[in-house]
Amino acid sequence: MAVETGARRGDGGTVLIGVDWGSTHLRVHAFDARGGVIATRQSDRGMAVLAGAEEFAAALDELLSVDLDDGTAPILLAGMVGARSGWQEAPYAPLPADAATLAAGLQPLRFKQRRAAIVPGVSGPSDGFDDVMRGEETQALGVPPGTTRVVAPGTHSKWLQVQAGAVVGFSTYPTGEIYALLLERSLLGRGLPANVWSERGFLHGLDTAREHPDWLHQLFGVRARNVRDAAPAEELPSFLSGLLIGYECIGAKAAAGAADGEVAIIGGAQLAATYALALRRFGIAHYIIEGDTAFCRGLWRVAQAAGYV
């Protein structure tokens, strides 16, 4: 199902089509000559449900077909669309990664005689291994100047360090995926309700993570509390979420060392508010920037560096 938002249609005023293509979403933005977004369309045809170039092309064409532009604007795509199992693999760019680095690594794409390319993901050393990302590097280029720390929470949360408009380091935390697995598929989550939120449970989880570093044992506390009726079952999913997000924030804070300055939380309203609650609990200054906004600003910078606009 395609959904259209934005003040007006793109048509002749569109100078760039920007595509945010993740595992589970596809969003297409039409930019005007000043870098403003004049229309957005989206569908649920994420990378995970598509296979082969034809399916990707068809999914994109579906959103473009109704006069988003006049059919000639160049197209820049970012996110999992450039993964090995995406439309076409875009090799990872190295750190440090700024708009020029990403522009230099653009992976050209054949699509309807248009100028089109995929923005590369980034790979680089984190604490212990070479980490990888696709999409968050573009979002991170879209945060306001002066921001040095960024978190993009989600299935695989990314914490990024930014200096002078370049991503200089990042680390992934698979917090959202492990939360869903434990709640929905493990014995630890058995008998717990889905889709309930308890701020009390969440804060208790955060505090438990801070006070008890023995994380694997603490995860079992979700089950033990339920078996012993030591906490209301309605609080335990949020308690688990607080535990995991707590350990994520504590680990990321330690990894950042003496770095200070506000953390930019990039994301949708609900998840961003949850992380804001966690950072506040841990005394970490922060602000929120909406995910689409950060993506579009960052992509525009790449488009400028590449001479697309």
Added chain:
Amino acid sequence: MAVETGARRGDGGTVLIGVDWGSTHLRVHAFDARGGVIATRQSDRGMAVLAGAEEFAAALDELLSVDLDDGTAPILLAGMVGARSGWQEAPYAPLPADAATLAAGLQPLRFKQRRAAIVPGVSGPSDGFDDVMRGEETQALGVPPGTTRVVAPGTHSKWLQVQAGAVVGFSTYPTGEIYALLLERSLLGRGLPANVWSERGFLHGLDTAREHPDWLHQLFGVRARNVRDAAPAEELPSFLSGLLIGYECIGAKAAAGAADGEVAIIGGAQLAATYALALRRFGIAHYIIEGDTAFCRGLWRVAQAAGYV
């Protein structure tokens, strides 16, 4: 399928039937008057595949029916059979728990006019919450005198502290369950082979856990290494196992504080050897005792304390 082992059949020499009934296994042991095991039968009718007293009684009767005893020996059962969703709930005994404590908490069971009871599980304070176990308390009572630290590895590993024949503390680590979830059902494990073992990968995981406390980030390293071809895919399941078991051992070692003495590893040959490798890597002295042996010795002590033998 019922399987029979042991030197000879029980029949008239049997003074006690001991039942080890976990989530996925059922083992029935016939004891002679000196506490020796003279026959064992087992099936895969664990607690997880049974519901209601009749199904439990039938599963037990199936293994007893072929002259394990003369039909009059008393029966003691331990393990998940006493859980809320087991045959009959046996309330948890408190810490410290010795043979007398467990005997005092026996939960009588109606079964064919026999004297029969379920050994209670144990609940008590661990680091942060009241932990729970069923079955491992019986195994821990069966380790040689002088042992002060015990680990029963598995889906939910238990680390126990023992003093003067009593369990005085314990902590659960859901290591096996999380390993299986991550390998079989998560994006982190996607594309990795099943049923391969790599000592090199396992040791690398142990060392990584020791050197990098930021565990949630390190779990993503399994995926990143695969995506970047930074390690052979055949090594990564064992690397993940080493990470998780490493964090478990590090956490349990810290929780034990200054306690020293050998750790008794209770378990089957393969898993016990894996944990022995981990403890050796971390410089923790240990020995292995087979799980059935520990269980039968511990259950015999409970039977003596209860006047069953």
